[in-house]
Amino acid sequence: MDLHEYQAKEIFRGAGIPVPPGKVATTPEEAEAFAREFGGMVVVKAQVHSGGRGKAGGVKLAKTPEEAREHAARILGMDIKGLTVHKVLITPAEDIDTEAYVGVLVDRNSQAPMFMVSAEGGVDIEEVAHTNPDAIRKLTVDPRYGLLPHQAYWLANALYDDPGLIRQAQKVMGQLYNAFVNAGASMAEINPLITTPGGQVKAIDAKVSIDDNELFRRPEIEAYRDTSGEPEAETEARDADLTFIKLDGDVGCCVNGAGLAMATMDLVKYYGGEPANFLDIGGSSSPEKVVNALKIITADPAVKVILFNIFGGITRTDDVANGIVEATRNIDIDVPIVIRLTGTNEELALEILKNAGFEAYTSMDEVVSKAVELANRA
């Protein structure tokens, strides 16, 4: 789960990281009032779960409160990479001497948290990694000991020459690691970490992603969830305990298992169609889950056909077939449904489905090409 900048900054402040003050406005008038409160120049920043806010015109400097209102009026409601901006962060503009990058993420290869720092901050770190990899210092943290003081110093030493700045940055490293662990994050990033002409180190941007598996024990982080930027169907699916991702095609997919669901989408494409969604209904495929899945898929007006692809392993496919029959009896669906069931008791399952009037198959290729044909004909 991605957090907004203002939420990430709250977490960072809580960990002791020097972060300038900020207030979240939802109207231009609020933006003006907050700018007046802060006095002087402020930055108006779109709060949206997307990178590239600056390039999209979602970050603006305002010299006066009136200008802050004008910027807010333009940014609120703006579309950034398909996401609508509903909030802006108002924060005092800082005098910047240098910009560095500091980030920590879970590294798959070392199976541990890994720091990446660079004196070349304020730009996309993937870009720096590509063009000038030597400008990045990396450190793997043993999760059993945490970030040790000398390691934090070693990281900070890559950013500055001035001993005072190194000390401040060393402290920030430790604070960032604590924030990362305590929030259950998979990534936490300060870009840029600035120095001011007065010799202070400050975090003026913040980015945090939370490991979804941590949310069950962190209600205070779950409360940060903002569903306004995501399709309604994805919110409904999460509430129904289904994994659903909306896509742009017209073949609605309902599959058990994430790997098979991806392979099904790929096969739709292979046969010349476009999947409308990713949907994993999980192993048991109970009637209740099937009903919820069908409601979510059919709510998308683009869907022209519904494709079930179920592999019955431990679950007997005749049970799944009965579930599908029962589920579809109670909701109106005006697009064709094609079903593929393979595994234990598949002959029995096919018979149940055919008796209920469904097109049923045991081959994945057959059912997918049929679904694509129906979608393209509709």
Added chain:
Amino acid sequence: MSIFIDENTRLVVQGITGRDGSFHARQMMEYGTNVVAGVTPGKGGQTFEGPDGRTVPIFNAMDEAVASTGANTSVIYVPPAFAAGAVMEAADAGIDFVVAITEGVPVLDMARAHAFARDRGTRVLGPNCPGLISPGKAKVGILPGQIVAPGPVGLVSRSGTLTYEAVYHLTTAGIGQTTCVGIGGDPLIGTKFIDCLAAFKDDPDTKAIVMIGEIGGTDEQEAAEYVKENLDLPVVGFIAGQTAPPGRRMGHAGAIISGSAGTAAEKMEAFEANGIQVAKRPVEIAELIRAALQG
């Protein structure tokens, strides 16, 4: 032969009294796995009723279970909040091989648990995996026993049902398996493709290998290089997620394209560049393996 589990496997089920643990303990016993103990804190001294009137003793803790039964392998069905702890308890009790089925384990918990297990020489499979099966010998986890058959193919996969799909095609084509391993869909997993490939390399009965990957990470690319440098066996690969959008977690926590890294296209290229035949559709996996075994 087979890898990781066989007729000498002596299994403890961690969380044997839970809904999933008890169901799958019975399934594993029915398949012929030697389930020697169960562990559920607070239920030590009780007995688990298996199929055909067979029973399994339940212990409060792993050290007691291992001391009393000589168990060498464990499988974990405990809830996500306790799964990493269960891995570490098993490692401390001297278990050689831990299979963590639990889905949804916090990643930082697993970072600690993997480090802990590594220090004690314990191999971990998973978490968030379907386990593994050596047809005719033993199964540990949740894979359906009826779709496999003994034979010459080693299979390793990040997926569950997609693995079943591939195995089913192999078996119905008359091609059996030495061992089928589901390594799991999480970002931090204990046993990777390379570990399985190395084990298959040392197994004289494995004559061909199927590798089923998906988007996210670089394990497939590293495995492909390993194949080129170390393996003489034919390998057939499949990658799921060619149509997956970047930045979205596709069901599995580890199945995510970060920036432009971890795409299906780059993995398929790595396979082809290193002599691995790429199946474009799941059904082609069995076709390519059949051709490879005949050639």
